[in-house]
Every structure is written in C-alpha cells, then in structure tokens.
Amino acid sequence: MKHAKPEAAFRVKVITLFPEMFPGHLGLSLSGKALEKGAWSIETVNPRYYTTDLHKTVDDSPFGGGAGMVMKPDILDKALKAHLPLGRFIYMTPRGTPLTQKKAEELAKEPLLTVLCGRYEGVDERVLEAYKAEEISVGDYVLSGGEQACMILLDAVIRLLPDVVGNADTHAEESFQNGLLEYPHYTRPAEWTGPDGIPRKVPDVLTSGNHAKVKEWRQKCAEDVTRERRPDLWSAYVSQNAKESKKVK
Ligand code: ADE
Numbered sequence: 001m002k003h004a005k006p007e008a009a010f011r012v013k014v015i016t017l018f019p020e021m022f023p024g025h026l027g028l029s030l031s032g033k034a035l036e037k038g039a040w041s042i043e044t045v046n047p048r049y050y051t052t053d054l055h056k057t058v059d060d061s062p063f064g065g066g067a068g069m070v071m072k073p074d075i076l077d078k079a080l081k082a083h084l085p086l087g088r089f090i091y092m093t094p095r096g097t098p099l100t101q102k103k104a105e106e107l108a109k110e111p112l113l114t115v116l117c118g119r120y121e122g123v124d125e126r127v128l129e130a131y132k133a134e135e136i137s138v139g140d141y142v143l144s145g146g147e148q149a150c151m152i153l154l155d156a157v158i159r160l161l162p163d164v165v166g167n168a169d170t171h172a173e174e175s176f177q178n179g180l181l182e183y184p185h186y187t188r189p190a191e192w193t194g195p196d197g198i199p200r201k202v203p204d205v206l207t208s209g210n211h212a213k214v215k216e217w218r219q220k221c222a223e224d225v226t227r228e229r230r231p232d233l234w235s236a237y238v239s240q241n242a243k244e245s246k247k248v249k
Contacts (some may be wrong), residue, residue, distance in 0.1 A: 008041035010161050011015040013083055014150060015056060015076070021045035021147045026154055042081075042154075047071070050078035050105035059120050068121030076116070076127045087112025089133050092146030092153065093122060096135030096244040099153055101176035103136070107153075108160035115153065117146030180238040182228060 006147065014022055022044050027035060034040055046203075048056050059069035065162045088110045109114060116133065118124065128135065138149040159165050174184040186202040205217045227234045 005038065008038050008109065010040040010108070010158070011087070011112045012040065012042045012154060013112070014042060014117060015045045015047060015079055015083075015114065016117040016147055016150075017048060017119050018045060018145070018147055019046050020115075021151075024151060026151060026158065030164055031155060031158045034158060034161065037163075039161055039164055040158055045079050045083050047075050048083065052076050062121065066121075070121050071118060071123040071127075073124035073127045073130075075236040076123060077130075080114075080127075080131060083114070083161075085112065086114035086126070089114050089116070089131050090153070091116045091118065091123070091128055091133040091135050092138070092149040093118060093135050094137050094140070094142050096137035099136050099138050099156065104153070104156040105160055107157045113157075115146075115150045117150050119145045119158070139174065162189060176233075178222075179233060179240060180222040181227045181233070183218040188200070 016022070023032070023035060023042055026032065026042070031040075047058050051057055055071070058075050059071050062068065062070050088107065090113060092115060108162065116127075127133070136149075136153060138152045143149055160171065166201070171177055173182070186206060190202045190207060191199055203217070205213050208214070221232075221235075226237065
C-alpha cells in the first residue's frame, strides 16, 4: 500500500461506549501535536457495535441484586476479540492500583495499550480475569465512567513519549521524577503586587546568577513542600536515600 501511514510507535485502543469523547483534549496542545505528527495513534472501539439484539444491549442487572448495571462479558469479549492484539490491557477502575509517575513511565515504553473504560457499576469480573486486565485507578474518588480516567492516564503517558515534550530536562526536574514534589517557579516581573496590596519579590537567590545556590535552594524547597504536604512521599524518599547512601559505603 503506497499511501499507508506508517504505524505510530505508541498505539492506543480505547474500548468505550462514548467514542466521541476521544481524542478530546488529547487532540490539543502537546499531545495533539504529537498525534498529528504520528508519534501516537488512537483507535476507539464501541462495544455497542457488537450487540445483536434490537435494543443494542451492552449491560444487564447484577447477579445477586443491587443497584446499577454491569457491562456484559459476551459483548465485551466480541469487541476485544475483533481488535486483537491488545498489547498491555488496562481497565480503569477506582478499585485499581493508583496511577503513579513510575507507572506512566513504564507504560510509555509499550508499543500498544488497550484501555477498557467502564460505565454503570463496571464490567463483569470474568472479562477482567480472562483477559488478565491490569486495573488502574486515577484517585480515591468515583467518576461517572472510565473515559476521563483513561484520558488522565494517556495524558501522563503521552507527554513522556520521545520528542513530545521538547526538553529532556523538563522531565528530570518535574514533580515525582525524583520522588519529591516540585519547587516553586517565578518569572518576570521580579516584583509584583497582588490584590492584597502586598509587594512580593522573587527570592533573591533566583536572580543571583549563582547556579549552585539556585540548585541547592530548589532542592530544599522541594524537600520542604514534600515533607509538609505528602508525608507518604517524604518517608519513601528518606528511606530510598538511606538505602542509596548505604550502597555507596
Ligand atoms: N472510573 C471511575 N472512577 C475511576 C477512578 N477514580 N479511577 C479510574 N477509573 C475510574
């Protein structure tokens, strides 16, 4: 095929009852430019297409009773089978393992992800078992469907693909990359008065031209903010550093 587009290095298949939600905001800004360039590609699959009844039924009431509806395993199976290979198969659910920067980095190395987005109460457990789904959560709150969660996951992964964010240093310095939250940022004007009438100057060290001092100040800020806001991250950081300094000895 002479005019066939080369396959993107990072491909995503999204199983969703709302394909019109994609690429959504992923079609804008950095991820949008990367999509245009062909750095990644997205294909949506609507399980409704695989129904055979008049009402195009994709869900049914839960065995054992209770509120809500459950996405049917037979329909999802047909949709999935029609789109093999799946690559790494992910199901977005608040029951999943929390999404972290480390997980995003790991997924950015994959050539193919298939993300199943649940609606209603979720999907029949047997599909998750049979297809060995990796369950991922984007936080301890319940969204009305997996689509927004999927977009969060894809956004975090796509910006890590080669050549999507211009400068490699951007990743090296940002929050979580070294286990700490990020230090604060400032730009011109060097002095600014806000609605509270208080003039605020940029910290002197940042205009000193002393790069070593800037680095030191940023490290301290990152440590302080992490200790204050995220004791969980701080403990992990401290024990990681303790392990590393033992290794050096
Ligand atoms: N679906 C609904 N809520 C979710 C969450 N917090 N994370 C992942 N998928 C979801």
